[in-house]
Amino acid sequence: MRILEGEKVTKHFGGLAAVHQVDFDINQGEVVGLIGPNGAGKTTLFNLISGSLPTTVGEIRYKGKKITGLKSHQICKKGVARTFQSAKLFAGLTVLENVLAASLFGTKRTISVPDAEKEAIELLEFVELSTVGAMLAKDLPIASRKRLEVARALATKPDLLLCDEVMAGLNPADVAQAMELITKIRNKGITIFMIEHVMKAIMSVCDRIIVLHHGSKIAEGTPEEIATSRTVIEVYLGE
């Protein structure tokens, strides 16, 4: 079953086509990677899906229903969560409060504060941050910040998680841990659409990869197909 579909999704910033006529679809339970050189429009595409930016032309459907034109908080409540490339945490709030806020407001249900707190603590355990719950988010090291972003996104009980470079800036040990986390999330039954530059990670974790270049989709396929595709190699290595 298709969980997310995009049809001729386009975003223009003045004369610049940041995302141009991109068609894509993501099936339930899949892990799909989104790669491309810097400035290819990957984050812009995520911004269009999550409602950060209005789409110029085209339509995005989540579970068969149109979500283009909805506000970010409405899209979140429908079950689409995201993390940000440069961890946009609530720096002055504690680690637990960051997740608690998402548990309280991220879903359509009404939940009591103690129940939300319980869920938040469980999620901190899931991402292995339970020992630093009382710390301020700004005092966390980078790898923990990224994991907190993931925990906060998961607290909104998504069916689809958009991960924007959760592994950027991490050392190899942290990358391995992050890959493990992605697999754990997938085993929960959550569909993942991820932007990533760490090739080793994307090749081993993803079922399918979409390649963007100058805002257009230039290739799509299994990791093996992408790794051997001439167009992709040309774009990355320049001939």
Added chain:
Amino acid sequence: MTGTVGRWVIIVDHTTVYYVILVIFVMALFTAHLIRRSRFGLALRSIGEYEEAATHIGINATVVKTIAFAISAFFMGAAGAIMATRWTYIDPRIAFDPLLSFLPVLMAIFGGTGQLYGPVFGAAIFAYLEEILTTKFPYYYMLLFGTILIVVILFLPHGLVGLVQKWRRGGWKRQNANP
């Protein structure tokens, strides 16, 4: 109808004004305290920290901010209504005087935002300073007052409360010990 927008106001004695203001003050503090502890308060703090991230975890920032604005406007309005009785005559131009509108914000910044006692502290010192300066230096009062404000906003972004907290933690030297 008199054809004007202004109104002559019935004068109320000082004691009544004092007690009404006191009640408004206690109510405002109590409301702020309740909001801080509530889920609404958590939503507000999230928006204050990072609005884009807050909307992405399901917070309707527009609604939350509008409610916060309405609550604060209620107390401003209540204080204004009792204040008006001391002025005998009032019209919209006086009521919406920019200086009066910005003064409470300046008091809050002066004392330190983000803490419940910050604005209280700020307002007390602010009012005292204003009285001292107007009586001691009637000609230079505005100049001195302005200079003090600029210095506080430039060098004490967390207000006087921030200064006290910094001093308590062990002075200036340690401020970047754990960035």
